[in-house]
Amino acid sequence: MKKTYNKSLLFLTLIVLLSSIFLSACQPKPPKAWWKDVVFYEIFVRSFKDSNGDGIGDFNGIIEMLDYLNDGDPNTTHDLGIGGIWLMPINPSPSYHGYDVSDYKAVNPDYGTLEDFKNLIKECHKRGIRVVMDFVINHTASDHPWFEGSIDPESEYRDWYVWTDKRPDNTSGPWGSNAWYQKGGTWYYAPFWSEMPDLNYHTPEVTEAIYDATKFWLDLGVDGFRVDAARYLYEEGYILQDSPKTIKWFQDWYRYYLKLNDRAYTVGEVWTDTSMIKRYNQPTKGMEQYFMFDLAKDLVGSVYSPSAWRASGAFTKALDAFPRGDFASFLTNHDQNRLASVLDEDLTKQKLAAFLLLTGPGTPYLYYGEEIGMTGEKPDEDIRKPMQWSDKNYGGFSRTIPWRRLNDGWTVNNVEAQNADPDSLLNWYRQLINLRNSQALLRTGNYLPIQSNCRSLYVVLREQDGQQMLVIANLKDDTVENCSLTIKESTIQGEYTAEMLMGAPLFESISFEENGALTEWSIERAIEAAETFIIILNP
Template sequence: MPTNDSRTLHLSIDSLNMRIVGVILATLLAQQASAQLADVDWWKTTTFYQVYPRSFKDSNANGIGDLEGITLKLDHFVDIGIGGVWLSPVFKSPMKDFGYDVSDFREIDPIFGTMADFEELAQGCKDRGLKLVLDFVPNHSSDEHVWFNKSIAREDPYTDYYTWRDPKGINETSGEPIPPNNWLSVFGGSAWEYNEEREQFYLHQFVAGQPDLNYRNPLVVTEMEDILRFWMDKGADGFRLDAIPHLMEDQTFPDEPPSNDPEFTPDQWGSLSHIYTADLPELYPIIYGFRKVVDEKQEELGRQMVMMVEAYTSLENTMKYYGEGDVKGAHFPFNFEFITNVNNETTASELKEIIDRWQNALPSGAWSNWVIGNHDRTRVASRFGRDFSIAAITMGQLLPGTAITYNGEEINMEDTWISWADTVDPQGCQAGPEFYEKFSRDPVRTPYQWDDSVYAGFTIPDSEKPWLPVNGNYEELNLAAQKQEENSPYAIYKKLTAMRKDMNAVKSGQLGTSTVGENIFVFTRYLQSADEKSVLVVVNLAENEVNADLTGVPTLRSGAMITYHVGVNSSYTAGQELSPSSVNVPARGSLVFLYTNAASTTVLASLLLVFSVILSLLH
């Protein structure tokens, strides 16, 4: 028979065991929550807003937007939940390609203002908790840059700052020098321009006024790295690197093979397969070097930087920009899947496949992102229509990763038809009056529509004519009007960015994707915690309303209810609770619901099973 002392000892051991289990349980749950919420840096959870400066806000009535105009509108970014303001180029430029032809990488172009204006903008961003990101154009300079003029004169060390080649020969008929090979400019026509003074051709993968820099020259690499340091010292919090696939070319300069694509004429870029002028493996170490510079400056200045890369290329090549092994590349390369692979014919299963393919391709530890539109491609509202554009923006905001917004998307701005006479984009001008509408980027770059006053509030009524025409729909489609509407694109956008800021499920939750029938795509964002709200997004790709049964969606437990939060053309009201067995999803629309994650019950049950085993072992 056990003594009182032995019973007391046994009870003490049981009590100790329960305490141990309690500590283990608390520790495991804390670790689980910590793992899901750790390492969520500012650039991961924010929305970056691309400002096209010429078209955002004109402060001095010359018809062109400027830095002071952006500063005047900084509170707009705060209002709509933006965290990072990304500027398209504002550096000194002859504007042959509207700022992407830089004649001085360390100066602000007078069209946009002064260095003092930039510093005021940077301080204004800092005062409001906004991050300021600059476009960096490393592939080329302007032909008016001092480097290029010295390179023409063969003045060292600039002789080989650019790619120069001797003529292939002389045309017997015209007497003109023959280009070194058949390489074409992205904008059409030969990628080679003859310089009479140097008596050689120089390479330009874009317009002739944008000679390609020679990244096989280490002096060029060092020069561009120093420019990154300069702007971080001036207040920039990071960079978006432009046109990166074109940094390197095959040094044997062979002809490129035809693409055999009947859509393109022989002088158009798409008529060739660009196996010698794009995506060369040598370019990736250059990007990794830029990241090293950014990280070193981050350490020196004590503020976190970001480096984003623009690259229209294959998924495999895109993923290489993240880095190689322990060598870091971009924080993220832009994800253009919604621009290049989603269209009005896309089915629910295809949309799921597109999203899953990107997510599954990410290297271990890499961070995703979603670009819905930009200054080079048709506006999302014109691509998809006014309703599905909001669905696309909803997905871009709530899928895992960083969200990117092009100015005007938050109010659903549309493309503006531009006549040939008003066309100024070099890509459109190069195509000529017959093809300009196919290639011109002017329609997506028209002035921001602030209100229904003359010129949509972009500039004052008696100012010079805006550099591009304002869309004729500005009287009905403008920010001021949408601020008065309860469920306007602006109002929906604000709710979505608020979710990114406030909900842990959106910041760091897991992703589940599924389909219901041919036209309903569903994704969930969830955490393994019974105390956290999870997110359910339902997207209808059909032209008609669909009643969907969502009970088969993973993480929705049997009998669970869902709460409506925000959507397009919805018959539900915010906060309304309903059964997932019968959900009316409007045509080409999206609905966002909140729910309690069912998976947490499973996780807790599994943990309790483990602890019961531990208890039995302790006994």
């Protein structure tokens, strides 16, 4: 009897052990095209949260603050409701920003260990947050062993970089500044900076090495990559950007990484106009999404000098190039002056810009600190300052002097202070993101701009699967009156009653004509300065 008992206990232990191994090895797969349903948050690790008191933000610091981004419970709304983070470069690098990598298969020791990073991924996934890392593959750091090796003309790494024996006739790079530097009587190509030499993609071993790094991080559990400086991979004669080989490279890479992980995501920094970006998906997809720089400029601009048509026109243009909203939308990023500074620290304007971004199509990205109106103007270090968490020492960022001084005014403007104020920018962002998370129409609904005689009145019909809503904002800091709505045709007809999801009641019902048109349909009441509405239309 005793023996049998022991046997069954052993068997039970084995089952428990095996199933726990099985469970940890097989985290549930994320849903297909998960990126279409999330709001991303861009983090500069050095500046987000320092956990060990060296004045430098780190992986464990991010873990400490994950509940701020998303507590993993969709029923609570005190968190931001973020579904993905983009980590600016985490590889070893000689620079503070990391946009020059010294080792593609390691993490920056300033930020922690590889184990810490794995733990960060695990903690993110627990909360339904996907992790996307910056992938800086056009160039390396000048202290990368590949480059150090390549300085010797006899080295096996010589052709991994772009060397030439005599001074090139034209030394300009893609944007006109000097791109060639001399070493040992020969010249190498480095359009970004002498210490950021370009890899030579004409050498197949370079692609192999980058494929290898791709696999390394996907195997480790990252959910995808943000590709830095993607336009500049290949130089083909005088073509230094968007060259056919560059575009082809990404299309091959796309197929490669999907074979490794069919739920992985990529988003490209192809910093140019939308019509050029579109070519990266022709004839086949190069990356899952691209950042829409034109859109960002227009959204911010349409709030700065109120123009509803500029805002809706910008979304329409992005949708023309990337139907179904397969693009990454944003207001500003780590390379641009911060939104609060661009908008003269005007709280109302920041709220309107956030409203446009978070009720529009695309996958929205926030830049850390944007949600509390952190200010910052170039140089770059000043748009990448430590996060302002509280009025405690060093803004709650660190217990020692941070790597860079905090913004003036952090004692007044910080997360803790804005938590306490129901009308704060932070609570506005929370409300908008949680609404977006709960309303599929805001994320993926068709987008039909409605014209108004009131130039500052942004009105859009979002519809999909027999459901519809109106998204409305007065972009002006002034009341507008006698506004009417006009659309030539749409997909909905007849009378709908208004159910307010956000904002004070505007009208009880609205009637669309037979072809779905509205002809100078008048809104009876005046609309206050910067008033916003999200209205579900019930048949």
